[in-house]
Amino acid sequence: MLGPVYFYAIVGGGLAGLQLALRLKDDVFFKGKKIAIIDPSFKIAKDKTWCFWEKGNSRWDSLISAEWHKGKFIATTTEENLELTLYSYKMLTSEKFFEYALAEIRKSEDFFLIEDEISKIDPVTMKAVGKKKTYNATHFFDSRIPSEYQETQDYTKIYQHFKGYHVKTETPVFNPNQFTMMDFRLTYKNSTSFTYILPFSATEALVEYTFFTPFLTEEEIYDKQLQKYLSEYLKLDNYEVLNEEQGIIPMTDFPFEKNNSPKITKIGTGGGWVKASTGYSFKHTEKKITKIIKNIKSGYEPSKDLFRSKYKFYDAIFLDVLARRNDKGEQIFSKFYQKNSVEEIFAFLDEETTFTEDLKIMFSLFDPEFIVSFFKKFRL
The missing domain is CATH 1.10.260 (434 Repressor (Amino-terminal Domain))
Structure with missing residues (x-):
């Protein structure tokens, strides 16, 4: 009887899958173990940015596109300046992250990038069924969102949904040293909605309109709110939209971790790694992976104590x-x-x-x- 083809198989080559792969590659403990990363496509994604705060330096510093040590929070009746004395707020584009991660992973003979879409993983036979082939591994790290999440009504579901314009202005408008965490002056119909600004220079910034709501909205609403904010609050008549980004992030108390088992570990959004109350995921992913690596090297199940109740x-x-x-x-x-x-x-x-x-x-x-x-x- 043939044994598993791969020691580990990572299903999904997104943020969590590639961060995990990088850590496995860099740790001599995993040297010589065949590891597959299975994803429908490894084309470089240019459609999103990740922001995170941290103290000091990290392995991502050579990749970040911008960094701030000051921020601000604006509401209808107040404005708070945020002095990040111990932290810095950093921005990383998906394009730079994927280029770096895939280039590093391709340097290792232990890793195999496989373009396929997995429909199911059998926890008994440890076979993952793809559209092209079936794959065996001793352990699967699975980033797919479980079907029961879409079907259940038993847990709270909030959607962080947004659209952003990367704008360029003719005259100086932005303070490149200070980002705006939330600006609530322009809201939409008594909802939790706000504007988020990441300035890259005095004439360029990512201006994003964001909702934290139990409902989604039409495309035209984002554009209407963004254009109104640019016109009425930033007083812009002439500007160029260099790029756009859009996304939906689940904010939920659904117990994704219940799908973990001794041989299958859920990761990323499908593992509940997005911080439920904020939608931030980059540093939470890094922390979860650190814990997984420690668990494996200590002889525990990878998912042991990943969450604090x-x-x-x-x-x-x-x-x-x-x-x-x-x-x-x-x-x-x-x-x-x-x-x-x-x-x-x-x-x-x-x-x-x-x-x-x-x-x-x-x-x-x-x-x-x-x-x-x-x-x-x-x-x-």
Whole structure:
């Protein structure tokens, strides 16, 4: 009886799959193990940007397109300057990431890039069925979103959906040293919606209109809001749109981790690696992979202790409030940024706080709606 063809198979060559592959490639512990990365296409994607905050330097610094040490939060009645004394806020394009990752992976004889689409993985036979072939491995890292997520109505689902214009202006408009985390002055029909700005120079920036809502919207709504913001808030009459980006990110308390097993580990969005309350994924992916590598080398299941239950509970409460009272987004985020330092905020969102620090954040956000959601989710 023939044994598995691959030691590991990574299903999906996106952010999580390629970050995992890079870490496996760089660790001598995995030297000589045949590893497949299976994806429908390895064409370089140029359709998105990832932003993240971190202290100090990282392996991505040579790839980042921009970096900021100051930010701001704007609401209808307040404006907060965010001084990132311990952190920096960094932007990385998907094009640069994929070019780097694929070039590095192709240098290793242990890796095999396979263009195919996997329809199912049998946890007994450890066979992955593709449109072209069937693949065997001793362990699968699977980034596909489970079908039950699409079908269930038992969990809260918020969508972070957005469209951005990379604009170029004729005259200086932007402060290249300060990004805008959220600007709530232009909202859409009592929803949690805001503008996000990443300035690259005084005349170029990514201006993005973003929703955190239980519903999606038509294409023309994004364009209408972006054009209104550029005209009425940035006072722009003449500008050129160099590029556009658009996306939908799930923000949910669905228990993706329940699909993990001793021989199949869910990763990326399909593994619940997107931070449910923010939609950020880049650094959370890096942390999860660090834990997976440590688990494997210690003889544990790769998915052991990937999540901390208290933060999943906090996220579930927040999402429930937004789902029930989507009009309260500006009020909640205003309290968040007015009553906490940016260092406290980032540490909390990075899931690196003590319970005492958590309580400070919670009291700063106090609203009766959180009590309703607390008991609702606590019963579950």
